[in-house]
Amino acid sequence: MTVHATSGPAVAGEGGYLLADITAAIGRVVRSVTEVGAAMTALAAAARAGRHPLRRADLATLRPLVAQVLARHRGFAAGAGVVLAPDALADAPRCIDWWWADRGSGPGHLEVDLDPASAEFYDYTTTEWYREPARTGQPCVAGPYVDYICTREYTFTVSVPMVDDGRFVGVAGADILAGEVERMLLPRLSLLGRAGRPAVLVSGNGRVIASSTARILPGTVLRSPGSSTAAADGLPWMLVGGPEQAA
Amino acid sequence: MPPPALTTVRARTLFTPLDAGGRADTVTRRLANAIRLGLLLDGERLPAESRLAGQLGVSTVTLREALATLRTMGLVETRRGRGGGSFVRAPDDADRLERPLRVLSLHELRDIGDHRAAIAGTAARLAADRALVSDVTTLREHAERLRGATALTDRRRADARLHIEIAATAQSPRLTRAEMDLWSEIGDLVWLPMEGRDVTPAARDHDLLIGAIEARAPERAREIAERHVAAETDRLLELRLSLHRR
Numbered sequence A: 001m002t003v004h005a006t007s008g009p010a011v012a013g014e015g016g017y018l019l020a021d022i023t024a025a026i027g028r029v030v031r032s033v034t035e036v037g038a039a040m041t042a043l044a045a046a047a048r049a050g051r052h053p054l055r056r057a058d059l060a061t062l063r064p065l066v067a068q069v070l071a072r073h074r075g076f077a078a079g080a081g082v083v084l085a086p087d088a089l090a091d092a093p094r095c096i097d098w099w100w101a102d103r104g105s106g107p108g109h110l111e112v113d114l115d116p117a118s119a120e121f122y123d124y125t126t127t128e129w130y131r132e133p134a135r136t137g138q139p140c141v142a143g144p145y146v147d148y149i150c151t152r153e154y155t156f157t158v159s160v161p162m163v164d165d166g167r168f169v170g171v172a173g174a175d176i177l178a179g180e181v182e183r184m185l186l187p188r189l190s191l192l193g194r195a196g197r198p199a200v201l202v203s204g205n206g207r208v209i210a211s212s213t214a215r216i217l218p219g220t221v222l223r224s225p226g227s228s229t230a231a232a233d234g235l236p237w238m239l240v241g242g243p244e245q246a247a
Numbered sequence B: 001m002p003p004p005a006l007t008t009v010r011a012r013t014l015f016t017p018l019d020a021g022g023r024a025d026t027v028t029r030r031l032a033n034a035i036r037l038g039l040l041l042d043g044e045r046l047p048a049e050s051r052l053a054g055q056l057g058v059s060t061v062t063l064r065e066a067l068a069t070l071r072t073m074g075l076v077e078t079r080r081g082r083g084g085g086s087f088v089r090a091p092d093d094a095d096r097l098e099r100p101l102r103v104l105s106l107h108e109l110r111d112i113g114d115h116r117a118a119i120a121g122t123a124a125r126l127a128a129d130r131a132l133v134s135d136v137t138t139l140r141e142h143a144e145r146l147r148g149a150t151a152l153t154d155r156r157r158a159d160a161r162l163h164i165e166i167a168a169t170a171q172s173p174r175l176t177r178a179e180m181d182l183w184s185e186i187g188d189l190v191w192l193p194m195e196g197r198d199v200t201p202a203a204r205d206h207d208l209l210i211g212a213i214e215a216r217a218p219e220r221a222r223e224i225a226e227r228h229v230a231a232e233t234d235r236l237l238e239l240r241l242s243l244h245r246r
Helices: A014-049 A056-072 A128-136 A177-192 B011-015 B024-037 B049-056 B061-072 B096-103 B106-130 B133-148 B152-169 B173-190 B201-215 B218-245
Strands: A077-084 A094-102 A142-148 A155-165 A167-177 A199-203 A209-211 A230-232 A237-241 B076-079 B085-088
Touching: A014 A056, A014 A077, A014 A155, A014 A167, A014 A177, A014 A199, A014 A230, A014 A237, A014 B152, A056 A077, A056 A094, A056 A167, A077 A155, A128 A167, A142 A177, A142 B152, A155 A177, A167 A177, A177 A209, A230 B049, A237 B011, B024 B061, B049 B061, B061 B076, B096 B133, B096 B173, B096 B218, B106 B173, B106 B201, B133 B152, B133 B201, B152 B173, B152 B201, B173 B218, B201 B218
Parallel strands: none
Antiparallel strands: A077 A094, A077 A167, A142 A155, A155 A167, A199 A209, A199 A237, A230 A237, B076 B085
C-alpha cells in the first residue's frame, strides 16, 4: 500500500507521516491474512481438482499460518482466522475457524453458535467484514465497531475475500483493537492538534477513530468536519482538521 | 460445528460437575428435574454428548445410559443426521414455563428492571448520538426479524439481538457486555408473559426507538427505551403476583 496524501493547511507534513504509518501497519496485517486466504483458496482448488469434498478437518493445515499471523503482529492483531461462505464445506453449512492471540496459555479458538435454530445463533454473513469483501472482491477494513462476538472490545476487522475459480468461498481476516490503533496514532495526532485546531482521524463514514481533543471522542460521529482533509490511499480513512475551536 | 455449551446462568447452575463417581441415575434425575422445572425448554438441543458429559463430570458411557432412560421416559428425543442431536421433550404442563419465575422475589424482579432500564436507556441515548445511517439499517433489519419471529425462542433471540445491537451502536463495549449479560440472565423471563399475547405494542416501541435513534433525538430515545423496559418489568411483576392467586 502506498500513500499520497493531499494535505490541507492543518495537516501538512506530519499528517502525511501519520497516514503513511497507520496505512503501512494495517497493510502489513492485510498482507498476512492474504497469505492465509491464499492457502485456503489452494485447499479449495485442490479439492475441486481432485473431485473430493472440502471438509472442516482440512482447515487444520491453515492453523500454523494463522498462528504465524498472530505471532508476527503480536500486540496489534488480537485475533485471526478464516470464515467460510455458507456451504463452502461439505460437512458444515457454516464455519468460523478463528483464533485469538495468545494470552499466556496459547492461542484460543473462538467458539460461536452457528446453528440457525439456536437461541445464540451468530449470522456472520450480515457483518460488514464478511459482506463487503463478498460484494466488492476487495480487502476491507471494517470498523471501528463493538465486536461482541470475539474480542468483546472496540475493534477493527481487516478481511480479504477468498475466491476459488470465480466462486466466493469466504474471507480470511484479523481483528485489531481500536485501542492499539489509537496508541499508534496519538503522538502524531497530538502534535498536529497543537496548531490550535484539533486533528481527527475518521473512517469513511465519519466515525472518529482517534482525535487530538477530548471534545471529539473516538466512537462519535464527526458530522460537520472542517475544511481540510487528507485521504489515506488504500484505507477508507481521512485525517480531518476539526471544526474551529470556539475561543 | 457441534452445538455449543449452554452459556446462560441456568446452564451454569444446572451443569456444575457432579461428584466423581456420579452415576447414570443421578444424571437422569438431574436432567429430568431440569426439564420438569423448565430450566431446559421444550425443543432445546442439548450440547453434544462429549461436551455435556464433560460439563456434568461423567463419562460419555454414563451420559448415554442416562439419555437412554430419559428417552424411555419421553423427556428426550434423539434425532440423527444433519441438524440432529438430543432434544428436550418437555411434559405438557401449563405451569412449566412459569416455574423459573417463582424463584425470583418481587424485589429482585424490580431490581432487574431498574438495572435493565439504566443500561438500555443510556445505550439508546448514546446510540441516537452516534448512529450512522448503516447502523439504523442494521437495527431495522433486527426489528424486522423480531416481527417475523413466531416461536418464543425466536422472539427472545431477536429481541436480545436488537437490544445488544443498540448498545453496540452506542459504540460502548461495556454497555454491550452489560446488555449481553442481562439478556443471558433474564432473556427467557422477558418473553414469559408474552406467550400467546399480541406483540404489536412491543414492535411499536422498537419502531419508535429506532425512529428516535435515526432522528438523532437522544433524550427521546432514552425515554422510549426506559418506558419499554418498565412495561416489560410490569408484565413480569404482574405474572409473578398472579402465581399466588391461583
